Amino acid sequence: MTKALSIFDTTLRDGTQGEGISLSADDKLKIAKKLDDLGVHYIEGGIPGSNNKDIEFFKRIRDYKLNAKITAFGSTRRKDSLAEHDSNLARIIDSGVSVATLVGKSWDFHVHTALQTSLEENLAMIYDSIAFLKRKGLEVIFDAEHFFDGYKKNPEYALSVMRKAEEAGADWLVMCDTNGGTMPHEVHDIVTVLKGQATSARVGIHTHNDCELAVANSISAVRAGAEQIQGTMNGYGERCGNANLCSVIPNLQLKLGYQVLEEEQLQQLTNTARYISEIANVYMPVNQPYVGSAAFAHKGGIHVSAILRDSRTYEHIAPELVGNRQRVLVSELAGQSNILSKAQQMGIQIDPERESTREVIDRIKELEHEGYQFEGADASLELLLREANGDLKELFVFESFKMLVEKIAGRPVTSEAFVKLKIDGASIFTAAEGNGPVNALDNALRKALITYYPGLKDIHLSDYKVRVLDDKDATASKVRVLIESGSFGNSWSTVGVSGNVIEASWEALVDSLRYALLGQAKREDYVAISSDSRGLVNH
Missing domain, CATH: 3.30.160.270 (Alpha-isopropylmalate synthase LeuA, regulatory domain)
Structure with missing residues (x-):
């Protein structure tokens, strides 16, 4: 039986902490609708009351009939206070969401240095805050900040944080690699310990990409028993970004056989990634795996000749599975196979035996040497091919x-x-x-x-x-x-x-x-x- 996983998207909260990303309330609403169409299970909308945009978002999203659960983010109550009197927790409740994502410290170093309180008080802050939100009828996802760093320094305390959150009624216990410095084998081993010895609750994973391992670490956590994956579209996020859901989702579903999205929803992945890139006004790398415009692009003549026989020769999946498409590039590296494939895509009948076919290949290479680049200018390329084929007539x-x-x-x-x-x-x-x-x-x-x-x-x-x-x-x-x-x-x-x-x-x-x-x-x-x-x- 295929194991189902839960996708938690934090593009609208953690993603907006990335440099150069600023989303209006309208932007956030558009993205939320697109994420819901994709089929993610949780959409973290932001921090209620922290700014006018988030206030407006939570107010307006109530009118949207989404399948995804909208979550509000906040931290545990302040030290030496009561959860009932905490304004941050009150704003989560007032936002009208059914799910709260609550972050708490799990590294003793942070408890002493950042919170400047005792380890016991930190546990009380976690318990009181979760229990309060549960009494108000909310589903609670507990994000254990710096969990892996905390476990490596003081495993007993890090695990006690998770036990306390579970005792308070948390529905999910999420392990955060907040600094992004943990290795995949460490993630696997630590998640295995948590699942096997410390808790019977559902657990999740939240990774950052500072070592270019956020996707790998998320997959390692799932293989060790995590059932929820938190991340962002296109890997947006603070510093080097968060786990890129555009890679995590197809890797888990197409490579490892987990049930993540419906097949037709997975086919919307590329469109969703590019749509969000446009809304965020952030350049999307062409070589981004699965969804980038170059993810299934072929340039070398030998490669093109092979994929024309069978695309599996140089493609690890069919691009249509994630809504992408195969592209054949024409450049100074082009051979006859490139030209024939490109012409076929454009509906142009080119005879490979004609001298004009060789001439147009030579012409393209000459123009590329002069500085032209046809990889990103298909229209100019089509005109060249049609002209060489005698398909054009003069207009002026x-x-x-x-x-x-x-x-x-x-x-x-x-x-x-x-x-x-x-x-x-x-x-x-x-x-x-x-x-x-x-x-x-x-x-x-x-x-x-x-x-x-x-x-x-x-x-x-x-x-x-x-x-x-x-x-x-x-x-x-x-x-x-x-x-x-x-x-x-x-x-x-x-x-x-x-x-x-x-x-x-x-x-x-x-x-x-x-x-x-x-x-x-x-x-x-x-x-x-x-x-x-x-x-x-x-x-």
């Missing part, structure tokens, strides 16, 4: 553009672009202002095309990145521009490279519109906009 001929950027003392900078094109034999000349030279150029280009191609009005630029390729030439260095564009929920990326940032931006802008029109043509009438900026003029 680029003739020239000019830029005017003016700064007058005491006034903001103004930017104006002038674009000259030829469409159906007619010369088109337009001018437009913008918030900066690239925006002005974008506006002028659209202005010239919109009458002929009205579908462009729905296209918007959603991201713009500039990368200096070689800083030895200082401000004269070659740059790479990546532009992400979108329309009706779809998005695509294009690339341009030049020693002039405006020219590089122009290349990426032109490709963006070329691809937009290609998509709007539904692949029935393949179209292209000619641009001589990369020697890609169609005749």
Whole structure:
């Protein structure tokens, strides 16, 4: 029989202690809903009364009909006082949650140094606080802070803390590796002792990633008998972060056979991780296991050739199990297999025996040597492949553009672009202002095309990145521009490279519109906009 585990997500509390992470009440509510859809069992919302955002969150979350249990976090009562008079415990009760997460000291060093009280009083603080919350009808999860450090220094006292919490009625006893310095074999041995000798209660694990072992330590604890895993999405948290649930969950379910989420919920893991990354406005590493965009990406020609025969040759699981997808990258390392696979994904029929196939591979390698990067610019790559395959036709001929950027003392900078094109034999000349030279150029280009191609009005630029390729030439260095564009929920990326940032931006802008029109043509009438900026003029 498969053993079921409980997932406790603390992204909204512990995760927000990570550097650079700040969530509004609306953000927290959106994330809570997404976590509930994923199927986590507990969602720790924050500390009631600690700030206005958490106050608002706990007030508004009451109206949400979630399957997950919302928990409020707090610490044991103050020393030499009564639980009934403790404002922190009162705020937990007033928050309206059904579950309280209570943290208490389990390391004698912390009791003496941080709390500055006796070991006996610390035990009384733990017992009184848990018993009080239980009398109020709450489920109580006790987080034993610094449990592993405490056990290694004074095992008898650390275990007495857990026994006291269980005696007071705690529903869960959670061992915390708060400093993140414990090794996996230590975690396994200590959890085994706790489960075998000290308690019959359900136990959980809460680890930090200071030694890059939070995921491994969580798994070690589960294998020793822990039934609840606390962590955060994408591993957010203070210092080096918490256990990354995006790795913990699939490792336990797909590798070790534990029941964690429903199969269809597990397939939402990648989408959930990326959604939370966007809400938190935190860059998500492309090489993050399971959910990163590069987790199932293949670049080397030998690898690609193999996965085309059987993906198991270079993939440890099917990416669809966690909602991710296989990607084939095209770069200077690309071989014919990369090109054929990529073309197949794009619906392009390329004959491997044609000379043009070899030519386009050589062309891609040449462009990559010049600084282009097609791994993150699939739209530009598709245009190259379609052009090589003879699928494109000319929509306009680029003739020239000019830029005017003016700064007058005491006034903001103004930017104006002038674009000259030829469409159906007619010369088109337009001018437009913008918030900066690239925006002005974008506006002028659209202005010239919109009458002929009205579908462009729905296209918007959603991201713009500039990368200096070689800083030895200082401000004269070659740059790479990546532009992400979108329309009706779809998005695509294009690339341009030049020693002039405006020219590089122009290349990426032109490709963006070329691809937009290609998509709007539904692949029935393949179209292209000619641009001589990369020697890609169609005749």
